Amino acid sequence: MGIRRFLVCRDGNVAMIFAVCLLPLLVGIGAAVDYARLADARETMQNSIDATTLALSSEAASLSTSTLQTRALEIFNVNFPSGKVDSIAVSATYTRSNGANVSATATGSVPMTFMNIVGVSSKTVSVSSTSNWSTQHLRVALVLDNSGSMKDSGKMTALKKATKNLLSTLKSAAVEDGDVYVSIIPFNKDVDVGKDKYTETWLNWTDWEADSVNKTTTSTTTCTGRPKKCTTTYDTKINDHSTWTGCVTDRNKDYDVGIEAPVSANTKFYPEQYSDCPAQLTPLTYNWTTLDTAVDAMTPVGATNQTIGLVWGWQSLVSTSPLDAPVKDANIDYLDVVILLTDGVNTKNRWNGNGSSQSSDVDTRTSLACTAAKAAGVSIFTVLVMDGNATLLRDCASSSDQYFKLTSADQIITTFNTIGTKLSKLRIAQ
Known part of the structure; x- marks a missing residue:
């Protein structure tokens, strides 16, 4: 009789089921929290990289490639709160084609708190932005x-x-x-x-050449005989073009x-x-x-x-x-x-x-x-x-x-x- 009662007894099933489901439930809730943090970090990074390309548009043309990278990181850091993302890397390029273009990307890793339970310690987030403007x-x-x-x-x-x-x-x-x-x-x-x-x-x-101003006339007089007779000949030449005033x-x-x-x-x-x-x-x-x-x-x-x-x-x-x-x-x-x-x-x-x-x-x-x-x-x-x-x-x-x-x-x-x-x-x- 005691064995039969034990086999049909259902008292405590809820506790056992809860115990079995607790870990996945915690992971699911934790994942939602982690992904909310990830989405917030991505949005903040996007706003910061947008501000970076906009600011660079006024100075990129005068910067060397290496200086452009340095300035991009400086501007990004001014706009991005510290502590949200680890290992941030920022890169930027400036090109001239059908106007001017500054493109920039930012990448980093967001630490996972609850997802770490299942072996996911961090997630990579990457954003990009391009600023285009017409330069006549x-x-x-x-x-x-x-x-x-x-x-x-x-x-x-x-x-x-x-x-x-x-x-x-x-x-x-x-x-x-x-x-x-x-x-x-x-x-x-x-x-x-x-x-x-x-x-x-x-x-x-x-x-x-037809203008008399640009011609020079020289004369030669020859005298012969007794009584002397003199004849004068005139030679008109066009002045050299190098005498032109421009x-x-x-x-x-x-x-x-x-x-x-x-x-x-x-x-x-x-x-x-x-x-x-x-x-x-x-x-x-x-x-x-x-x-x-x-x-x-x-x-x-x-x-x-x-x-x-x-x-x-x-x-x-x-x-x-x-x-x-x-x-x-x-x-x-x-x-x-x-x-x-x-x-x-x-x-x-x-x-x-x-x-x-x-x-x-x-x-x-x-x-x-x-x-x-x-x-x-x-x-x-x-x-x-x-x-x-x-x-x-x-x-x-x-x-x-x-x-x-x-x-x-x-x-x-x-x-x-x-x-x-x-x-x-x-x-x-x-």
Whole structure:
């Protein structure tokens, strides 16, 4: 009887079952706690690595590979609480392709408390983040009126100061060499491309050689007989091209308002022995000392032809003869800009004008050049100082906020500061 009662008795079964299930239950609850800690650590790490890539975006371009790693770890540690993760490792890379990119990863191990019971002492957590931003490369042509009227009212003095300030701003906007290029195109009736270019094949010497200014006549007198009879012979020779002073005038119409490559006689540039040749132009460069020196060389002299200044400014932005700008990288976004400053009306070009009063024919050529440059994607700023054809300059600008009408020379300085700030903001858009 006692044995039968023992066999059918169920008292204490719950306790035994609980004892058997206790360990898995504890492990399950503990695992939930451990994984909650793991999820919290991962979220905190993700926030920290996101903050790291964002902070690095402002300095990565100027850091070496090893310094970039050091800075990444420093920034991460500032944002990540200590004690949550062991054996943290952070790495970062900076690349330039279709903009700029900073990528960073962080790994570490989170100690397991309850999972350790079943042999899992830690779990690895890994997070990554990428910061992308568009970095435009700037190519800026400063097309600056150097005609005789710029000597009045302190305009040239103000222009030189304003231009150097603008160059300083553009230099600051460049993180690496080549981020910002600048050309300087002083102009009056002509543009000076440099007298050392006299052997270049893109020059057409036809007009220069036909001009009597560029010819030298010598005479020889011979006397014979009694009574003496004397005869004089004259020998006219074209001066050597090396005597050219460097100025070029407008190309043949309609090449005068565009940048077609000078490959035929009809498309080449015409040297002119202009007595009021302006300072020599400076092609695109990021040598800021060279650019400052070019500004110092500017002198106000001669008549006004805004067309030739604008076209050579545009010409300086393209990778073709005669100025051969550096070839653009297909993986980089570029902003081509012309800043045209003038203090008066168009007075003379190769065909029209008297050099002192406004010429509507020259205005027409300027308007055509403006339209063509904008159609090619060039962003044009125009600055009219005190006097000039306001309608022409306003319509030439790419937008209403890129046209400036100044009433005093001192405003050149503040206006160039405004333009410089705007270009700096356009270069980096995060």
